[in-house]
Amino acid sequence: MATIQEVAKKAGVSVATVSRVLNDHTTVAEKTKIKVEQAIKELNYEPSVLGRNLRTSESKLLLVLIPSISNPFYSEIINGIEETALTKGYNILLCETDSNPARETIYFNLVRSKLADGIISMDPTINKVKLNELAANYPIIQCSEYDQDGAIAYVAINNELAAYHAVKHLIKLGHKKIALVNSDERFLYARERRQGYEKALKEFNIPVQKQFIYNTKDVGFEDGQQAMKKLLDQDNRPTAVFAVSDILAIGVMKQIHTSGLQVPNDIALIGFDKISFSNMTHPTLTTISQPMFKMGAMAATMMIDKLQGKSIESVVLEHELIIREST
Structure with a gap:
């Protein structure tokens, strides 16, 4: 592999001039630049990216x-x-x-x-x-x-506003028993989405029921299933669910169907994120789209x-x- 010194020798210029050409400095005369570029081409010279980065501290x-x-x-x-x-x-x-x-x-x-x-x-x-x-x-x-x-x-x-819009949509459809399948509230997005859920309920004078709020440890498919299983085990089961991620929502949907119920006839469902899989479920998943x-x-x-x-x-x-x- 050719070196920068060999390029300089072939072009009849200094190593510094070759370096200036490589870095697109405007101080090099056009005639000199053409000679250097020709030498680079003939010698098939490839500058060291690592060396350049070390010089520029990037x-x-x-x-x-x-x-x-x-x-x-x-x-x-x-x-x-x-x-x-x-x-x-x-x-x-x-x-x-x-x-x-x-x-x-x-x-x-x-x-x-x-x-x-x-x-x-x-x-x-x-x-x-x-x-x-x-x-x-x-x-x-x-x-x-x-x-x-x-x-x-x-x-x-704005996670709080997005969750508010999701839950408000369920309320407008006539639902009053709306469950929240949330993730770990150590995370800001989980706290904000719960705030949006509660804001929508309070605006329509629907009491926040602790038994309708389930926090998962992770946001996996199985976590959604487990959350819905717990919610369905209650005597007073929800008629709608807002899940804070599509993956959780898909797990929720699976458990609803496994229990012999139907979405949305028995339980309506909204997810969050609009991942590609959300349009492949049956039925397709209503969701909050993030750009x-x-x-x-x-x-x-x-x-x-x-x-x-x-x-x-x-x-x-x-x-x-x-x-x-x-x-």
Whole structure:
């Protein structure tokens, strides 16, 4: 493989001049630039990306932190991040934390050692204190889940308002016994979606019944099934369910059908996220749509703007209630 020194010798210029051509400096005369480019072509020279990055103190690599790669909610956001990053000359590294503090530390250290330029975090389980400490010196953006009391810029939706719209739709259909299948309320989105659920009930003078609220440990299909099983075991069962994720909702739907009941004739159902599977259920799932690709694209743009020294602010995007066959 040819070296930069060989290119310089063949073109009859200095190594510094070759470097300036490679970095698109405008100080190089057009005639000289043509000679260098010709030498590069003839020698099939490929500059070292690592060497260039070391000189500029940039890796052109963004870390994207998610708790689990198996959750389809993250896929469209990741697509938005990657497409935007690539168009701006950056690559991404997908980092599955598995809610493991040791993994978090490894990824944080990649930024500290300048092997990555910054972090886009989508992990609701991440250590917020350590993330804010890192953000004091390194570029961090939060996407979807964020720290309400922190100083890190984020892109998200209004979860409370979205949940309110979902439950209000069920109330308008005539439902008064509406259950909430929520996730762990350690997470901000879970607390906000419960607040939206309760706000809608109170607005229509429907009492909040604790037996209709079920918190799951995780957001898996089986967790939705287990939640619905508990709700159906009650003498006073709900006529509608609002689940805070589509995966939970699909588990809820499975359990309703297993119990010999029908959606929506016996129990109406609304999910959250509008993952691709939500349109493949029977019946199709009414859900809250998050602009996931746009969220990812916006997070990547905010990160690159921050790396370039630009001022950035948090962004709250619009959601949409997608009405399908389950209500």
